[in-house]
Amino acid sequence: xxxxxxxxxxxxxxxxxxxxxxxxxxxxxxxxxxxxxxxxxxxxxxxxxxxxxxxxxxxxxxxxxxxxxxxxxxxxxxxxxxxxxxxxxxxx
Numbered sequence: 638x639x640x641x642x643x644x645x646x647x648x649x650x651x652x653x654x655x656x657x658x659x660x661x662x663x664x665x666x667x668x669x670x671x672x673x674x675x676x677x678x679x680x681x682x683x684x685x686x687x688x689x690x691x692x693x694x695x696x697x698x699x700x701x702x703x704x705x706x707x708x709x710x711x712x713x714x715x716x717x718x719x720x721x722x723x724x725x726x727x728x729x
Contacts, residue, residue, distance in 0.1 A: 638682055638683070638684060639682070639683050639684070639685070639686055639688075639689065639710070639711075640680065640681070640682050640710070640711040640714065641680075641681040641682075641683075641689055641692075641693065641708050641709065641710050641711070642678060642679075642680060642681075642708070642709045642711065643678070643679040643680075643681055643693055643697055643706050643707070643708050643709075644674075644675040644677075644678055644679075644706065644707045644708075644709075645659070645675060645676060645677040645678070645679055645697065645703055645705075645706050646675055646676055646703070646704045646705040646706070647676045647677060647702045647703050647704055648702045648704060649676065651701075651702035652670055652676050652677065653670075654702060655676075655677065655700055655701075655702040655703060656668045656670060656677055658700045658701075658702075659677065659679055659697060659700055659703075662692060662696045662697065662700075663692070663696075664681050664682065664683050664688060664691070664692035664696070665679055665680070665681055665692065665696075665697070666680045666681070666682045667679070667680040668680075675707075679697060681693065681697075689708075689710075693706065693708055
């Protein structure tokens with residue numbers, strides 16, 4: 638599974654509508670409204686690398702109200718369980 642984290646800048650007056658439209662796209666697993674430099678963070682999960690272009694450039698970037706995007710591709714996933722194990726000091 639390939640995971641991409643897409644930061645979305647959008648028309649501030651349309652955040653709820655844009656978020657809903659993005660959440661309905663095939664390949665989008667979650668959409669978060671956030672504070673900070675971007676308006677929305679979109680989690681994209683696909684099985685094939687070529688599908689990223691379909692979902693991001695062909696889908697997310699074309700939703701009315703989206704002004705711009707930046708994308709980060711995840712190399713490796715760490716679950717809470719993995720992190721707790723990695724940082725455990727061995728004390729009971």
